[in-house]
Amino acid sequence: MEAISAKQLLVPIRTTMEDFFYADWNMNLYRGCSHGCIYCDSRSVCYRIENFGAVRPKEHALALLESELRSKRTTGVVTMGAMSDAYNPLERTLQLTQGALELLRRYRFGAAFTTKSALCARDAALLAEISRYAPVCARMTVTCADDALCRRIEPHVSVSSERFEAIRTLASAGVYTGVWLNPVLPFLTDNEDNLRRIVRMTAEAGGRFVVCFFGMTLRTGNREYFFDALDRDFPGVRDQYTRVYGNAYEIPAREPEKLYDAFRAECEKCGVHWRFGDINQEMMARMPVQTSFL
Numbered sequence: 001m002e003a004i005s006a007k008q009l010l011v012p013i014r015t016t017m018e019d020f021f022y023a024d025w026n027m028n029l030y031r032g033c034s035h036g037c038i039y040c041d042s043r044s045v046c047y048r049i050e051n052f053g054a055v056r057p058k059e060h061a062l063a064l065l066e067s068e069l070r071s072k073r074t075t076g077v078v079t080m081g082a083m084s085d086a087y088n089p090l091e092r093t094l095q096l097t098q099g100a101l102e103l104l105r106r107y108r109f110g111a112a113f114t115t116k117s118a119l120c121a122r123d124a125a126l127l128a129e130i131s132r133y134a135p136v137c138a139r140m141t142v143t144c145a146d147d148a149l150c151r152r153i154e155p156h157v158s159v160s161s162e163r164f165e166a167i168r169t170l171a172s173a174g175v176y177t178g179v180w181l182n183p184v185l186p187f188l189t190d191n192e193d194n195l196r197r198i199v200r201m202t203a204e205a206g207g208r209f210v211v212c213f214f215g216m217t218l219r220t221g222n223r224e225y226f227f228d229a230l231d232r233d234f235p236g237v238r239d240q241y242t243r244v245y246g247n248a249y250e251i252p253a254r255e256p257e258k259l260y261d262a263f264r265a266e267c268e269k270c271g272v273h274w275r276f277g278d279i280n281q282e283m284m285a286r287m288p289v290q291t292s293f294l
Contacts, residue, residue, distance in 0.1 A: 004031055006058040010068045010078065021137060021211075022280040023112055024076030029061045029096040030084045035116055035157040038229035039183055042083050045221040055088045062099045069107040077135050078104060081114035085157075091119060101126050110134035114180055116141045118158040118166040124173035131175060135283050138170050138177040140207075144189045145197035152233050153188065164205045171206025176283050178202060178209030178272065183216035186244070187237050190214070190253035192262045199263065203270035209279045210272055214259055215252040218245075 010025040032055045033042065043052050058064075078100075080086040086097040097113075101123055104111045111130050113120070120138060127136050140163045144150050147159040158166070170177040179202045184190045195212065202210050218226060230238040245251050253259055267274040273282060 002054070002056050003059045004056050006061065006064060008068070009058070009061065009065050013079075017280045018277045020276055021079065021112060021114075021139065022077060022135075022276075022283070023079035025078045026082050027065070027078050027080050027100070028082065028084050029058055029065075029080065029086060029100060030088055030090065031056050031058065033084050034088060035085060036155045037116075037157070038153050038155075038233075039185060039216055039222065039226050041217050041219075041222050043222040043225050044219045046219065047083070047221075049083075055084070055090050057090060057094055057096055061096050062103065065100055066103050066107075069103060069109060072107075072109075075107065075109045075134065077110035077112055077137075079112040079114075079137075081139075085115050085117060086113050087115045087117035087119040091117075098123055098126065101130065104134075105130045108133055110136060112137040112139070114139040114141055116154065116157045116163065118162040121166040121169035124170050124175060127170065127175045128173040131286065135286070136176055137279075137283050138167075138175050139180045140164075140167050140177065141180045141182065142198055142202075143181065143183065143185070145194055145201060149188070153185070153229075160201075164201050167202065167205040167207045171208075176208060176286055178207040178279070179211070181210055181212040184212065184214050184253045184259075185216055186251060186254050187240050188234065190255075190259060192259060195259060195263045196266045199266040199270055199272060203272050208272060208282060210263075210267060210274055211276065211279070212260075212263055212274065214256040214263075215250060217249055218251055219249055223247075 009027050013026050015022050032052050034055050091097050130136050142160050142163055147161050150160045167177050199210050227238050273279045
């Protein structure tokens with residue numbers, strides 16, 4: 001197993017309470033991803049990740065992380081999953097993510113992540129303990145409600161039903177959790193029934209939010225991979241993309257306004273948040289407030 005060197009893990013990020021999931025630092029303990037999702041933007045040439053399908057851990061990651069946490073004058077929220085899933089298959093044996101969460105607990109930092117793996121349920125108790133004194137947000141990416149379609153577009157990862165069970169485990173432990181519904185693939189998942197079902201399944205599992213971007217992106221690297229997968233598994237769909245979108249970078253869902261109205265209505269019906277501001281406020285509101293005796 002090849003490891004890669006790293007000089008820094010915690011990368012400062014600027015987010016507000018309104019424009020994205022709130023965090024203070026981003027962290028990747030691994031590089032690459034073996035999920036095989038046909039639409040993955042991280043394959044884009046601009047990221048310069050060679051052999052993207054091979055997952056490689058970063059050398060001395062936990063020692064480096066502890067050194068960086070010690071050096072911070074203030075605590076904050078550390079998020080994972082921007083370029084590599086923190087719960088990839090190597091995590092079962094290497095346990096870098098679990099070790100990082102233990103360090104975040106020790107130094108009283110908040111934790112957040114985005115994943116497609118049901119393995120995250122393993123750390124439910126640890127995440128719940130962190131949430132006693134710092135913000136925690138566990139985000140499960142779900143793109144389609146149907147397991148059979150999920151297996152075709154995300155071939156090497158937990159199917160959607162397993163991800164919802166992981167949400168149920170996390171929520172039952174008291175972890176703030178929900179769904180990142182992204183991307184929405186035109187001609188494959190951009191239909192009202194799919195979005196409504198995902199919202200309902202999230203609520204039924206105990207998830208508190210669903211955030212949806214109504215479309216996808218395609219650029220050099222991931223475009224070619226995506227189109228090859230369409231030719232192999234969805235004959236004729238590539239022609240629909242090129243006819244409707246040409247070589248555009250931003251690929252909106254069909255009838256996005258109609259989908260948004262249906263999505264928002266289902267979220268309101270099920271009592272789940274869909275706006276970043278509401279999600280971040282609820283995450284922060286779950287923080288315990290120390291009682292003063294003065």
